[in-house]
Structures are given as C-alpha cells and as structure tokens.
Amino acid sequence: xxxxxxxxxxxLPGLTALxxxxxxxxxxxxxxxxxxxxxxxxxEPLSALDDSVGIDARGEIGLRxxxxxxAMFDSVQAxxxxxxxxxxxxxxxxxxxxxxxxxxxxxxxPAGAEFLPPPASFGGAHGGRLLFYDAxxxxxxxxxxxxxxDIENGAGQRYRLQVQAAESTGRxxxxxxxxxxxELWQDARMLGLTLLLVWLGVxxxxxxxxxxxxxxxxxxxxxxxxxxxxxxxxxxAPLVDAVNHHIDEHREMLAEQASFLADASHQLRTxxxxxxxxxxxxxxxxxxERMRETLHAIMAQxxxxxxxxxxxxxxxxxxxxxxxxxxxxxxxxxxxxxxVVLQYLxxxxxxxxxxxxxxxxxxxxxxxxxxPAAPVRAQAAELHEALANLLHNAIRHxxxxxxxxxxxxxxxxxxxAEVRDAGPGIAPERxxxxxxxxxxxxxxxxxxxxIARAYARRNGGDIVLAEGEANAEGGQGLCARLLxxxxxxx
Numbered sequence: 001x002x003x004x005x006x007x008x009x010x011x012l013p014g015l016t017a018l019x020x021x022x023x024x025x026x027x028x029x030x031x032x033x034x035x036x037x038x039x040x041x042x043x044e045p046l047s048a049l050d051d052s053v054g055i056d057a058r059g060e061i062g063l064r065x066x067x068x069x070x071a072m073f074d075s076v077q078a079x080x081x082x083x084x085x086x087x088x089x090x091x092x093x094x095x096x097x098x099x100x101x102x103x104x105x106x107x108x109x110p111a112g113a114e115f116l117p118p119p120a121s122f123g124g125a126h127g128g129r130l131l132f133y134d135a136x137x138x139x140x141x142x143x144x145x146x147x148x149x150d151i152e153n154g155a156g157q158r159y160r161l162q163v164q165a166a167e168s169t170g171r172x173x174x175x176x177x178x179x180x181x182x183e184l185w186q187d188a189r190m191l192g193l194t195l196l197l198v199w200l201g202v203x204x205x206x207x208x209x210x211x212x213x214x215x216x217x218x219x220x221x222x223x224x225x226x227x228x229x230x231x232x233x234x235x236x237a238p239l240v241d242a243v244n245h246h247i248d249e250h251r252e253m254l255a256e257q258a259s260f261l262a263d264a265s266h267q268l269r270t271x272x273x274x275x276x277x278x279x280x281x282x283x284x285x286x287x288x289e290r291m292r293e294t295l296h297a298i299m300a301q302x303x304x305x306x307x308x309x310x311x312x313x314x315x316x317x318x319x320x321x322x323x324x325x326x327x328x329x330x331x332x333x334x335x336x337x338x339x340v341v342l343q344y345l346x347x348x349x350x351x352x353x354x355x356x357x358x359x360x361x362x363x364x365x366x367x368x369x370x371x372p373a374a375p376v377r378a379q380a381a382e383l384h385e386a387l388a389n390l391l392h393n394a395i396r397h398x399x400x401x402x403x404x405x406x407x408x409x410x411x412x413x414x415x416x417a418e419v420r421d422a423g424p425g426i427a428p429e430r431x432x433x434x435x436x437x438x439x440x441x442x443x444x445x446x447x448x449x450x451i452a453r454a455y456a457r458r459n460g461g462d463i464v465l466a467e468g469e470a471n472a473e474g475g476q477g478l479c480a481r482l483l484x485x486x487x488x489x490x
Contacts, residue, residue: 004202008195015194019187023180030179038172039132042145042165043122049085049101049163050126050147059154061087061161063100080140080168082106090150090158097162106164107135109146118147126151128161134169142166208232212240224251271305328459330487331380332372333415334360334408340387341406344395352400358407374408374415376484378459383482386455386463387417389448390480394421398477403469410486417482422471425478431465449480456482 056062084102089095115129128149144166208231226244282294348355402422453463461484468477
C-alpha cells in the first residue's frame with residue numbers, strides 16, 4: 001500500500017466520524033435553538049389574546065379584540081396557525097367550557113401535564129401558567145402553546161381562562177432539514193478539501209524522493225557515492241542514512257575484495273615465477289643429480305603454494321556471512337581443542353617440541369563425557385580451523401626443543417582456548433598488525449592469524465594476543481586466546 005493510500009485509509013474513517021459527531025452535535029443544538037425560536041413566536045398571540053380578555057359593563061367576562069389582534073388572527077390562519085380562547089366555570093365541577101374565539105377542535109393539553117410559569121420574555125400582564133405540547137390536528141403535526149389562569153367576573157364567580165396557539169411543525173422541520181443539508185454539504189467540502197490537501201501534500205513531500213530515484217537510475221553501475229540527502233523529509237532521512245551506510249560498507253567490501261585479489265595474485269605469482277625458473281633450469285641441466293635437486297625444490301615450492309591456496313580459500317570462506325538461519329548449534333570448545341592437539345601431535349614430535357594439553361575439567365577428566373565441558377554456540381568445524389591455524393603458527397615459530405601448550409578454561413561468561421608457545425613472540429605494538437593479510441608479522445604468508453580471527457568473529461567471538469611462555473633467549477613467546485561467549489546447556 002502506498003503512502004497516499006495508507007494516509008487516506010487512516011484519516012478518512014476518523015475524519016468522517018469526527019465530522020459526523022460534530023455535525024450531529026451542531027444539529028441538536030440548532031434544533032433546540034430553532035424550537036425555542038418558534039416557541040417564542042407562539043407566545044406573541046397568547047400574550048395579545050390574554051391582554052384582550054376583560055370584564056364588560058354587565059360584569060361578564062368578554063374578549064375585546066382590537067384591530068391589531070384581529071389582524072394577527074387573520075394572518076396566522078393562512079400560515080397553519082390556529083388560536084382559541086376558552087372559558088370554563090370552576091363551579092360547579094364539570095361545567096361545560098365556552099369558546100370565546102377561534103376554532104373549537106384544537107387538541108386539548110395532555111392529561112396530567114405540568115404547567116410552568118411563563119418566561120420573563122412573556123408579555124402577559126396577568127400571570128398564569130404555560131405549557132407547550134405536540135399534537136396532531138387536521139392531518140398534520142402541530143406545536144401548541146397554552147396559557148391558563150383563573151379569572152373572576154363582576155359577580156365574583158371564578159372561571160378558568162385558557163388561551164391556545166397552535167402552529168404546524170412543517171416550517172420547523174423545513175428549517176432543520178435546510179440547516180442539515182447545508183451542514184452536510186459543508187462537511188463534504190471540508191472532507192474533500194482535506195483529502196485533496198493530503199494527496200497534494202504527500203505528492204509534494206515525495207518530490208525529493210522522486211528526484212533521488214531519478215538520480216539513482218541515471219547513475220552508472222559502478223558509482224557507489226553516497227546519496228544526496230538534502231531536501232529529503234526528516235522522516236525519510238534515517239532511511240537514506242541507512243542506505244548510505246550500506247553503500248559505504250559495500251564500497252569497503254569491494255575495495256577489500258580488490259585488495260585481497262591483488263595480494264593473492266601477487267603471493268601466487270611469486271612461487272609460480274620461481275617454479276618456472278626452476279623448471280627451465282631443470283630442462284637445461286644435464287646432471288641427473290642436480291636435476292633431481294631442482295625437482296625437489298619445485299615440489300617444496302608446490303607444497304607451499306598449495307598451502308597458500310588452501311589458506312586463501314579458508315579466509316574467503318571465513319569472511320563470508322553465515323548462510324544458516326536461526327541459532328548456531330551447540331559445540332564443545334574443550335573437545336574441539338583436544339582434537340586439534342591430537343591432529344598436530346605428530347608435527348610437534350617431528351620438530352621435537354613438547355606439545356602439552358590442559359583440559360578444562362582438570363587432570364582427572366573422564367573420557368567420553370556426554371555433557372559439553374566448555375559449551376559455546378558456534379560451528380565446531382570453524383572453531384577447529386581457527387585453533388588449527390593458531391597451533392600451526394605456534395609450532396612453526398617455536399624452535400626445536402621448545403614447548404607449546406594448549407589449554408581451555410572458563411572465565412566468567414567466556415569460554416577461552418589458549419595456544420601458548422615459547423617462540424620469539426610479537427612486540428605489543430605489532431600484535432594488532434599481525435592479523436592483517438600478508439602482513440608477515442609472524443613470517444610465512446601472513447594468513448594464519450587473519451583466518452583464525454575471521455572464523456572467531458564469524459561465530460561471535462574474537463582472538464587476542466598476549467605474552468606466552470618463557471623462551472631460551474630470556475624473552476616471552478606468544479599466547480593466542482580464542483574468546484567465545486559461554487552458552488547455557490539448559
């Protein structure tokens with residue numbers, strides 16, 4: 001889903017509901033105001049008729065209809081308004097009422113309805129109590145206002161005076177409907193304008209991204225310069241920064257690969273040139289013994305080239321990202337280190353070295369124990385390759401008669417495998433440089449430590465260098481420590 005569609009999907013229901021609630025609230029308020037206004041209009045004829053009721057010369061209650069009241073009466077008849085004035089004796093009870101003016105069939109007030117004092121705006125001078133009610137009259141709905149008060153004639157007889165004014169509710173309903181149509185049309189315009197502004201706003205905000213996309217399409221394939229984040233919305237800037245970070249890493253990776261290929265080709269070209277020269281010398285040599293010596297030299301050079309090729313392949317594999325998904329398997333660093341020691345024991349004996357092994361469980365460690373002694377989450381084959389490179393370096397650089405020790409220990413939350421030798425060691429300021437490819441800080445091709453660290457970091461660990469065992473020259477050898485997070489077995 002695009003940003004425009006997502007924003008509209010989020011805004012449209014909420015905005016529609018908000019406008020609907022607001023319109024309904026406004027409609028209710030308008031309906032009350034409209035009702036009150038029309039009710040106030042009904043009070044005018046009530047007040048005028050109430051003021052027209054009085055005692056005539058004979059002492060009887062009568063209605064003195066002035067010209068203004070008569071004109072009002074004639075005008076309201078044409079507007080579906082009806083007036084009625086009735087007089088009912090209070091004694092005896094049940095006496096019939098008498099209509100002084102108006103229609104005689106207006107609906108009476110509901111039984112039990114409560115009459116209230118008129119509002120202050122009512123102009124009647126005689127008081128009384130007021131009631132509004134809804135009814136049906138001659139097939140249409142009407143709103144009726146009725147005023148009641150007691151009055152005495154000249155003889156002191158009491159009567160109940162009731163003045164009614166009824167009006168059709170059609171005009172009220174028309175006013176409400178007209179207002180509602182206006183409000184809905186206004187809300188529809190507001191909703192449409194909001195949607196238009198959202199659409200245009202998103203389009204305007206995405207223009208920098210469109211320019212960014214166009215610039216990317218126009219770039220050559222090998223252009224790995226960072227993206228220009230100027231003008232990009234602040235919400236998208238982190239994404240552009242992440243892309244630039246990825247581009248930087250990709251550029252560094254390509255540069256590292258180019259450097260690796262250049263170094264590897266140089267390292268392989270040198271022995272090939274030597275072997276080519278030796279082969280040419282052997283072809284020209286007539287003495288079989290010297291020819292045999294040359295062939296032996298070529299074989300030795302081939303063996304070194306083969307090991308260099310194997311190391312290059314191992315380094316390329318170690319620097320490749322893990323393809324397996326999920327949690328790495330559980331491995332026993334102690335068992336892996338013991339296997340490496342047994343593998344290199346013949347080579348150490350051939351060089352007359354004392355190769356020692358210190359088990360993490362101590363000297364009385366049981367054979368064939370099932371539980372891992374030094375559990376780690378890693379690939380056992382890759383740990384084997386890392387320790388093999390460390391031990392091979394130690395054996396190669398330790399003079400005959402020296403000692404090499406491999407031990408495994410637990411240090412808090414770390415499982416540590418150490419390879420200590422009594423060789424010449426590496427000065428502290430040069431130890432970090434020993435991990436560089438083809439650095440030759442330790443002699444040879446300079447790949448063993450680089451391969452070991454690559455495998456260690458690939459499995460969440462690292463390798464550090466420290467001082468090893470004392471040597472015959474009075475110095476300290478080298479100690480290579482493989483550090484891995486200790487894993488829980490339960």
